[in-house]
Structure formats: structure tokens, C-alpha cells
Amino acid sequence: MNNQPMIEARAGSLKVTLPVSENLLPWSHGRAASRDDYASMVRERLENPIEFPPLMLAVIPDDRIAIALEEGVPDGIAIACELIRYLLEHGCSADNLSWVIGTTSPSILDGAKNAMASHGLDGVRLVAHDPQDQENHAYIAASESADPIYVQRELIDADVVLPIYCIRTAECPCASDLFGISPGFTDAATQQRWGLAWLDDNSTHLHQHEKLSREAGWLAGVQFALAVVPSIDGKVAEILAGKPEAVFRQGVEQLSPLPNETYDLVIGIVDGAPQQQTWLSVARAAVLADSICHPNGKVVVCCDVHKATPGIRDLRSDAPAEQANKRLLRSHAEDAFPAAVLRSICVHRSVYLMSSLSSTDTESLGFAYVDGLHSLEHLIEQSDSVCVIRGAQY
Numbered sequence: 001m002n003n004q005p006m007i008e009a010r011a012g013s014l015k016v017t018l019p020v021s022e023n024l025l026p027w028s029h030g031r032a033a034s035r036d037d038y039a040s041m042v043r044e045r046l047e048n049p050i051e052f053p054p055l056m057l058a059v060i061p062d063d064r065i066a067i068a069l070e071e072g073v074p075d076g077i078a079i080a081c082e083l084i085r086y087l088l089e090h091g092c093s094a095d096n097l098s099w100v101i102g103t104t105s106p107s108i109l110d111g112a113k114n115a116m117a118s119h120g121l122d123g124v125r126l127v128a129h130d131p132q133d134q135e136n137h138a139y140i141a142a143s144e145s146a147d148p149i150y151v152q153r154e155l156i157d158a159d160v161v162l163p164i165y166c167i168r169t170a171e172c173p174c175a176s177d178l179f180g181i182s183p184g185f186t187d188a189a190t191q192q193r194w195g196l197a198w199l200d201d202n203s204t205h206l207h208q209h210e211k212l213s214r215e216a217g218w219l220a221g222v223q224f225a226l227a228v229v230p231s232i233d234g235k236v237a238e239i240l241a242g243k244p245e246a247v248f249r250q251g252v253e254q255l256s257p258l259p260n261e262t263y264d265l266v267i268g269i270v271d272g273a274p275q276q277q278t279w280l281s282v283a284r285a286a287v288l289a290d291s292i293c294h295p296n297g298k299v300v301v302c303c304d305v306h307k308a309t310p311g312i313r314d315l316r317s318d319a320p321a322e323q324a325n326k327r328l329l330r331s332h333a334e335d336a337f338p339a340a341v342l343r344s345i346c347v348h349r350s351v352y353l354m355s356s357l358s359s360t361d362t363e364s365l366g367f368a369y370v371d372g373l374h375s376l377e378h379l380i381e382q383s384d385s386v387c388v389i390r391g392a393q394y
Helices: 038-047 076-089 106-119 153-157 188-200 202-219 244-253 279-291 310-316 321-331 336-346 359-364 373-381
Strands: 006-011 014-019 024-027 065-069 097-101 125-128 137-142 148-152 160-166 225-230 236-242 263-269 293-302 350-354 386-389
Touching (some): 014 373, 038 076, 065 076, 065 153, 076 160, 076 225, 097 153, 137 153, 137 202, 148 153, 148 202, 188 321, 225 244, 263 279, 279 293, 279 336, 279 386, 293 373, 310 321, 310 336, 336 350
Parallel strands (some): 024 386, 065 097, 160 225
Antiparallel strands (some): 006 014, 137 148
């Protein structure tokens, strides 16, 4: 009987099974165990929050409450529904509740509508955040360079804002601030500036990340936040709730630190449901893998993306990377930022992609094609040291 330990992962419809060997390290930011008892978790966290009184002591029945669900939160729709149900059960009126989702994706919005119907959450207003719809944004402040910062108006007009976001390291592209507001619920121009800062100078980006997020969160009136700690399989390990600073601090402490070594081959697997299989997840996984890859090493991303969006198709451009990225971000094309991030990595190393795209489409975008587990195992055999990252989108 073969008792060799195996890595068994699933990225959407892609199943990745690899044997663990002496030269292969399995690793993840996320925790090993996952939970799905969201009703009891949400109730417990709201009634015993971190450095904050029970939530309902800070809410009065006539308060207008906005729930802000960041895009990409594992099982975020289910968690938001349990939060809404808790509020309704404790005296809040559905007419005073709005649920703002940080995406305009039809499939995600349909999923939210279906979940609300199945939970009997009638009367709660669902709002899709569109960064380019300037009429639905409100001015809150100016940046250090005097650029205006706009935030989703629904959040500014609410008496109470309850953000739900996923804990990620600050180095992760488009990681939420500790208030769950920036950059996900800001306007397109603000998001563009953040994207350029991230690409141009990461230390500058991190400084802006901290300063602007605190300003945006404070001016939006966020005093309470919910954060999801991811598990290695792209699901939920823990839900934290309470004072935003304390929640963020405890959440980051639960993430595993990066390995100290670098590797010849780093494989980033985007574990999780179809909602996790996005080009932003590809970019996040590539950044994480690149950070622990030897300068002459190779990066592989396993993510079940099915098509090249307008921003991703721009990777076919032959223009110099910096020039192409600035033009792309100004265009506000779908997935412009993930494309710019991926281009910045592809200019200095080989990036392989295992997905549902054809070999022709994959290679036309500048990626090397991985046609299945056999090709993946062949890359491993050619490498002296390998790291396989589970839940690499975190």
C-alpha cells in the first residue's frame, strides 16, 4: 500500500493532485481547518466582538445600515446573508438595510439574489458597486497630492456601515484596508492611482494603503468590521468581528508567514469555488509565488479562468511594459489591474498557467501552457526545490 502523502487541491473544476517529496514544500498563508457553521459563527462574533460592545448595543432600530461585501471573500454571500438575518431577528427593518457588493459581475449578483430569496430576506436592497459610475459616489477627502477620493455613496449615507472583507497581507494586490472600504469601494480614478502606486513603488503603495485607508474608513464612519480568515482550500477558517484595528491585527496574526527560502519552481493554486477563479486571483497568486521564487526560477498558477477579458487581452501588446501598463490602467478596462500586475512579472520570469483556456489562447497572452498534471509533474522533476502554495489568492 502506498502511504506517500499527497497534495489534493481543487481550483474550480481543476483538480490538482501531487505527491509530496523531499524537495517539495506545501505551504499556505491560510489555516488548515475550515468551517461552514456561519450562522453560529456570526452570532457569536456579533455578541462577543473584539474590543467592542455587542453590536446591537451600538445600533438603534431606525438606523440605516449598509453591509459592504468585498469582492473575493470566500463564501462571502452566505456570511452576508447570516449577518442580515441576525440584524432582522434583532429588530432592524429590511427597509433600512442595504447590501453593497464590490462587483458588477452578473453571476455574483444573481448568486446574491438567489441566496437572499432562499433565506427569506425580502425587502433588503442590493447594490452593485461600479467604480466608474461617478453619480453613485460621494467625495470624502483629498489625498496627499490633492487628488479627490470618492467612496460608494450608499456607504456614506448610511448611519452604520458593516464591512465584510478577507484578511490578506498588505503586499497582496488590491488587499482591503482594515476598514473594508479601500480600494474596493472607491471610484475608478482612486483605484487607478492605487494601482499605479502598487506597480511603481511598493513602499509608497504601502504608505498610501495605511494612510488613505484610515482616512476613508474614518470618514465613512466605519466603527465595526467583519473579517474572514481564509483556509488553505479557499474556504473559511475563521470570522472575526469588532473594532476594525483589532480585527485586522488579529486576522493578520493568524496568517502563516512566508518561507525564508527561495525555490526553483513555485506553484500557486487558487483553491476554492468558481467565484474565486478570476484574473485578479491569478495576479495575486503570481505575485505571491514570485516573491519566493529564485531569480531564474519558474512560476506556475493553477486557476480555472475560462476566457481572456479586455484587460487581459492587452497582454498581447508589444509595447514596453511600463508604457503599456499606464495606458491600460487609464482605460479602466475589465481586469486592467490584474493584467498590469501579470505583465510586470512576465517581463522578468517565465509564468506558466494551468486553466481552462486553450494552449493557443494561453500562449498568445504571454504565458507558458500547462496542459495537465503530467506537465506539472514534469516541471517538478526538472526542479531542485519546489514550493506548492495552497489558497495562493490570499
